[in-house]
Amino acid sequence: MESVLQSLLEVARNPAPAVTAWKQGTNGKVIGWLPIYVPEELIHAAGALPVSLWGGSTEIARADAHLQGFACSVVRSVLEYGLKGTYNMVDGFIFPSTCDHIQNTSDIWAAVFPGRPKFDLVYPANRQSKASAAYLERLFTGLQEWLAALTGSAASEGRLRESIGIYNHYRALSAELAALRSSRPECMSDLEFSLITKSALFLEKTEYNRRLAELLPWLARRTVRPRPKVRLVATGIMAEPQGILQVIDELGGAVVADDLALGARILRAPADETLPPLSALVDRHLRLGPCSTLYDCRKERGSHLLGLAARHNADGVLFLSMKFCEAEDFDYPVLKAELEAAGLPLLLLEVEQQMSALGQVRTRLQAFLEILAQGAGR
Amino acid sequence: MREMSRSANFLLGLTMLYYTAPRQADRKKNPVAWCSSIVPVEFLRNMDVLPLFPENHAALIGARKMGVELAEAAEAIGYSNNICSYARADIGHILTGKSPVDGLAKPDFLVCCNNICGTVIKWYENLSRHFQVPLFLLDTPFNHEREIPEHSLQYVEGQLREFIPWLEGVTGKVFDYDRxxxxxxxxxxxxxxxxxxxxxxxxxxxxxxxxxxxxxxxxxxxxxxxxxxxxxxxxxxxxxxxxxxxxxxxxxxxxxxxxxxxxxxxxxxxxxxxxxxxxxxxxxxxxxxxxxxxxxxxxxxxxxxxxxxxxxxxxxxxxxxxxxxxxxxxxxxxxxxxxxxxxxxxxxxxxxxxxxxxxxxxxxxxxxxxxxxxxxxxxxxxxxxxxxxxxxxxxxxxxxxxx
Structure with missing residues (x-):
């Protein structure tokens, strides 16, 4: 079983071989998509492999000729990988309208790679209008048409229904994995959890589900670390660079629940299988949240975090602030005030994927965890 | 010094009126709305709403060289130095009451349109939370094509139709189509x-x-x-x-x-x-x-x-x-x-x-x-x-x- 785990960790660390192997094995198309929300079910039903592109730790060199340094590290590194040829096995790209950074990078992408197929998923930012569902349905139909043209075959309703089932199963298994790290955090490290979650972004989901289902009972009995002294909730875009998770681990802390975009946020809200398949995906998108990138004038993220901390018996919240992410930056002062008022400690750590020195992060985490450990008395 | 032209004089008067009228308004007759810079203000005028524009005010804050002071006030409560400086200047003005023109009168509601950026959505979410007033979001999807797609126009038009009853609700007035x-x-x-x-x-x-x-x-x-x-x-x-x-x-x-x-x-x-x-x-x-x-x-x-x-x-x-x-x-x-x-x-x-x-x-x-x-x-x-x-x-x- 150790080998199953290792295979997933390896996919997360170096996805290219797995994606290339899938492509060679199936002769299918690979569709890359940018964060945060893309209905992978449509890609899966079209017989293509969806892979999710969240950037990485690559050094930025070529991308600087196209994007200013105050663009976030996700779009800068995605562009860098594109220019380096890392995405050469990717046949088409989907750019959702997540934020100004991604939206504008889409146009830069079109200028840099004029021939490469690209689809812009311009979501309705207003999800409360009566006109939103019709707009979204047209948008998803457009995506289906684009996929059909790219793969050479249109997905039937039956295929889509099947894919929705597979993805709901994927979410259910992911929820089991998340429950496990809260009930028995000693069974896996934070880094392992994060890498398992990330490996799903590059694997066909039937295959991923099979491996994860095998893994879960084994993980449940496994012990790799002592019971944590401090239990944390992590929020933000992603827990990268991954060294941060190792630091938490070394300091005797554990992330027992998260509200990360590359994490719990994309795994929320199963599609309603009683609805016609396309409507189910429309309905799911309209229910997603809370998320800094989804309009919410009630700002429910604060109460969501308080709820998470209470349910998972957490001692504090770690706000992993992706540098230059305006959506997250605007949420922070509101969350800070709300969590302070509720007496839940919060630590802000500004992160960039290209960060290499973690000394300062370690110092701040250490101080935070020490305070929390006194309070927790574990 | 050169004599002021008629238009420059008129502009001065207009600017005075723009800032003072909302302060003196009977809010039942003339509610005040804070708006992002390019909203369909015609709907508001029709309801005798007095719109105020924080971005325009922030530009003035910049021109009068108060930008750093007010931005720092926002940064002090946790706003990142990397976010839009209009937003930071505006929030700084709310927190400190400082402004080159005695500040903006408080809003009764907010209207935000993302045709200029996604930033305004986040900014207005926070304003809505701060002032505890309703917010209308008009979403105008970004256009990556040569022409704006038909389904986008239908969606925007649908929201404009909904804007009317929403405004009737927050103002307690009837929308007069002829006017x-x-x-x-x-x-x-x-x-x-x-x-x-x-x-x-x-x-x-x-x-x-x-x-x-x-x-x-x-x-x-x-x-x-x-x-x-x-x-x-x-x-x-x-x-x-x-x-x-x-x-x-x-x-x-x-x-x-x-x-x-x-x-x-x-x-x-x-x-x-x-x-x-x-x-x-x-x-x-x-x-x-x-x-x-x-x-x-x-x-x-x-x-x-x-x-x-x-x-x-x-x-x-x-x-x-x-x-x-x-x-x-x-x-x-x-x-x-x-x-x-x-x-x-x-x-x-x-x-x-x-x-x-x-x-x-x-x-x-x-x-x-x-x-x-x-x-x-x-x-x-x-x-x-x-x-x-x-x-x-x-x-x-x-x-x-x-x-």
């Missing part, structure tokens, strides 16, 4: 006059500079749809036509005619103007001021409003931005472009490098300069960098002349 039509016509005529004002810069020498238009623009932003704003632009147009007739030049012996692409550097207008004039260069026009030329089809009002409010330049693809810029270069017979790589305004400046590359590859290649700056926060602007780049830009321009 709405009349207001839209006034708004149209004001936009037309504004376009005619801007077009006068085609004359050689240009009778004014884009720096002047950054002052002229206040009523088209804040008072569109009122007879007063229309009257202002009628007065201004007459005066400017007179200048053209007399051959008055904004810059003595105008030699270089330039396009400004971006939001102004509000706290550095005067030194820039002086530097340019020294080189006999004039900023003849800008992509910025053109954003408020909003003309509707009165026979198909909601649909055409949906289109016009979605088709804001920075809400559309790089290709359309380039087309618009090339048209300005042609129409105004321009010699070069100054691009503001503005740390605050992501939609305006992400893509600038490729826009510039495409401009150079196209049929209207002219010398360009790109400088790093910020609209309100001087901590992100270096005069030395601006000056150095401007000098070499001038050398390139001079060379291109001799060729």
């Amino acid at each position: 709405f039509q009349e207001i839209a016509i006034v708004s149209n005529e004001t936009s037309r006059l504004w376009r005619e004002v801007l077009t006068l810069a085609k004359h050689k020498p240009a009778p004014f500079s884009a720096f002047d238009t950054f002052n002229y623009m206040a009523p088209i932003v804040t008072m569109r749809g009122t007879p007063e704003a229309k009257e202002y632009y009628r007065l201004l147009l007459d005066e400017l036509l007179q200048k053209v007739k007399e051959g008055t030049a904004a810059v003595e012996s105008e030699k270089y005619r330039l396009l400004w692409n971006g939001i102004p550097v509000w706290y550095s207008m005067r030194p820039m103007l002086q530097l340019l004039a020294k080189h006999r260069a004039n900023l003849v026009c800008s992509t910025y001021t053109n954003a408020w030329v909003l003309e509707f089809d009165p026979d198909n009002l909601l649909r055409s409003m949906a289109k016009v409010y979605t088709a804001i330049m920075i809400n559309q693809s790089l290709g359309l931005k380039l087309n618009r810029m090339e048209k300005m270069l042609r129409d105004f017979d321009l010699d070069g472009v100054i691009h503001h790589s503005n740390r605050s305004c992501k939609p305006y400046c992400f893509g600038l490098y490729d826009l510039s590359r495409q401009l150079q590859a196209g049929s209207h290649a002219v010398p360009e300069m790109i400088f790093d700056g910020d609209q309100t926060d001087p901590r992100h602007f270096s005069w030395a960098q601006f000056e150095t780049r401007f000098q070499s830009f001038m050398e390139t321009l001079a060379l291109s002349r001799t060729r």
Whole structure:
């Protein structure tokens, strides 16, 4: 079983071989998509492999000729990988309208790679209008048409229904994995959890589900670390660079629940299988949240975090602030005030994927965890 | 000191009225709404709502050099220095009460349209939370295509239809469709006059500079749809036509005619103007001021409003931005472009490098300069960098002349 785990960790660390192997094995198309929300079910039903592109730790060199340094590290590194040829096995790209950074990078992408197929998923930012569902349905139909043209075959309703089932199963298994790290955090490290979650972004989901289902009972009995002294909730875009998770681990802390975009946020809200398949995906998108990138004038993220901390018996919240992410930056002062008022400690750590020195992060985490450990008395 | 022109006097009065009326208003008769900079204000005017524009106020904060102080007040409660400086200036003003004009009267509700950026959505979420007032979001999907897709227009029009009962709910008034039509016509005529004002810069020498238009623009932003704003632009147009007739030049012996692409550097207008004039260069026009030329089809009002409010330049693809810029270069017979790589305004400046590359590859290649700056926060602007780049830009321009 150790080998199953290792295979997933390896996919997360170096996805290219797995994606290339899938492509060679199936002769299918690979569709890359940018964060945060893309209905992978449509890609899966079209017989293509969806892979999710969240950037990485690559050094930025070529991308600087196209994007200013105050663009976030996700779009800068995605562009860098594109220019380096890392995405050469990717046949088409989907750019959702997540934020100004991604939206504008889409146009830069079109200028840099004029021939490469690209689809812009311009979501309705207003999800409360009566006109939103019709707009979204047209948008998803457009995506289906684009996929059909790219793969050479249109997905039937039956295929889509099947894919929705597979993805709901994927979410259910992911929820089991998340429950496990809260009930028995000693069974896996934070880094392992994060890498398992990330490996799903590059694997066909039937295959991923099979491996994860095998893994879960084994993980449940496994012990790799002592019971944590401090239990944390992590929020933000992603827990990268991954060294941060190792630091938490070394300091005797554990992330027992998260509200990360590359994490719990994309795994929320199963599609309603009683609805016609396309409507189910429309309905799911309209229910997603809370998320800094989804309009919410009630700002429910604060109460969501308080709820998470209470349910998972957490001692504090770690706000992993992706540098230059305006959506997250605007949420922070509101969350800070709300969590302070509720007496839940919060630590802000500004992160960039290209960060290499973690000394300062370690110092701040250490101080935070020490305070929390006194309070927790574990 | 030169005597103030009639239009300048009128503008002063309008500005006073704009800031003071909401403070003195009976909120039952005239509720106050805070709005992002390009919202369909015609709906609000029809309900006798007094709109206020935090972005416009933030520009003034910048121009009066209060940007750093107010930004720091926002940063002190956790706002990142990396977010839009208009937002930080506005939030700083809410927290401290400081302002060049005694501040903005508190809102009864908020109206936000994302045709300028996604930032305003987050900013207005927080305003709604802070003031505990309702917020209407008008979502105008970004257009990556050559034409705005039909389903986008239907969706925007659908939201505009919903805006009416929403406004009736928050104001307790009935929406009068006939009056709405009349207001839209006034708004149209004001936009037309504004376009005619801007077009006068085609004359050689240009009778004014884009720096002047950054002052002229206040009523088209804040008072569109009122007879007063229309009257202002009628007065201004007459005066400017007179200048053209007399051959008055904004810059003595105008030699270089330039396009400004971006939001102004509000706290550095005067030194820039002086530097340019020294080189006999004039900023003849800008992509910025053109954003408020909003003309509707009165026979198909909601649909055409949906289109016009979605088709804001920075809400559309790089290709359309380039087309618009090339048209300005042609129409105004321009010699070069100054691009503001503005740390605050992501939609305006992400893509600038490729826009510039495409401009150079196209049929209207002219010398360009790109400088790093910020609209309100001087901590992100270096005069030395601006000056150095401007000098070499001038050398390139001079060379291109001799060729």
